[in-house]
Amino acid sequence: MKQIGVLLSKNYKLLSVAAILEVFETVNKFYATAGDELPFELNLLASHETIENQKESFGYQLQSIKDVKQLDLILIPAFTSDNMHETLQANRLCVPHLISQYNNGASIGTFCTGAFLLGASGLLNGKIATTHVDASDGFAIAFPEVNLKADRTVTQDGRLYTSGGATSSFHLLLHLVQEFCGNEMAIKIAKVFAIDMDRDKQSYFSTFQPSRNHNDELVASAQQKIESNYHDVTTIEELIKDIPSSRRNIVRRFKQVTGITPIEYLQQTRIAAAKKLLERTGQQMTEIIFNSGYSDPKAFRKVFKKSVGMTPSQYREKFQVR
Template structure:
């Protein structure tokens, strides 16, 4: 029987925890009904402070993480808080125990923004990982040594697993069930929970949400100019030429604050505009291309597919409000 530890971190998202428990409990139920050995022994792990506040959660007794037996895998749920730094500080005491379990042979996995706690452990340095697509820029800035694959639904690098946002958690669960219980059980669970097993990409769920919570007025000016004139300007130089600093300086400061260059910012602004038109209008494709600031249809389709993970037509078919 595999010991599965689900960490009840401070600020954990209840939906994330409930989904994990529901899936593993269903696997156990199916195995018992088939008169096979129940594969998972499920633990809810928590820090001493959390246990003091909550003796029981979701019908499970809580086990102090520092006293837990060796787990086969410990899973970290998503966080509810948007203040990730505060959540990491609140869960700081968990990190040494997670590292100790890993060093003894346990696997560690995270769902959605739970990757931030895994990242804070240092174990992901030099390894691939993913997180919620809209949290990827913040993750990349916080953990530059991690090889972030923001478009991926699930990653595995040795004994470290991560998943993307929300329903991507189910794909990591399927991945683990496939490893521990075989493909037949994974398919059965996929059918019960209506999970599309073939989804490997999450980039088309993203929304461009650039950082504007800063005090650099030159960067803020460049951002406003791009957002107000993206459909008219032929080059980024046209948009930043009157900003009172050198091109090299504005590019350096822009990337330091937003995480991307002005050219990438312009491109993502245009792609986001195109996505909105594809979702909310019935405009012809050529109109959308022109309205988004592109003159070359071939170039637009190439950039769109690279950024979004599907063609403009596929995106419209999937997300258009009818």
């Protein structure tokens, strides 16, 4: 029987914990119905401070992450807070115990923004990971030594697992069920929860949310110029020619603050504009290409598919408001 610990971190997302428990409890029910030994024992973990005020949750007795026995797998749910610095500070005392459990053989899985806590442990350094697609820029800045795969739904690197946002959590749960219980049980769970087993990317759900939480006026000026003129220019030099700084200095500071280069920022701004037009208008594809700042249809389709994970036509078919 695998010992699974679900971490009730501070600011955990209720839906994330509920999904984890529901899937593993359903697997146990299948085994119980067949008269077989249950594959999982679920343990809810929390800080000592939390347990002093709350003895149980979700129908389980809470256990201190400090004193819990050795586990096979620890799962870190998504966070409700968007202020990851404060959230990580609030949960900093959990980090040494995560490291200790991992060093003693436990696997660790994270859901959505729960990856930030695992990133803070240093265990992901040099390894691949994913997180909610809209939190990926912040993650990349906070943990530059992690090989972030922002478009991936699920990653596994040794005994470390991560998943993207929202319903991607179910894909990681399905992956874990398949690993521990086999393909037949994974298919049963996929049917119960209506999980699309073939979805491996989350990039088409992304929303370009450029960083504004900085005090660099030069970078802010460059951002404003890109966002206001993305459909009229062909080079970054045209956009930054009036900014009183060298191109090299602008590019360096821009990437340091936003996590991406000005040309990548321009590209993402254009793709975000194209996605809105595909979702909300009936414009012909040639109009959308032009209004997004592209002149070469072939180049546009290539960049769009690389960035979004599907062709512009497929995106319109999937997301157009009708």
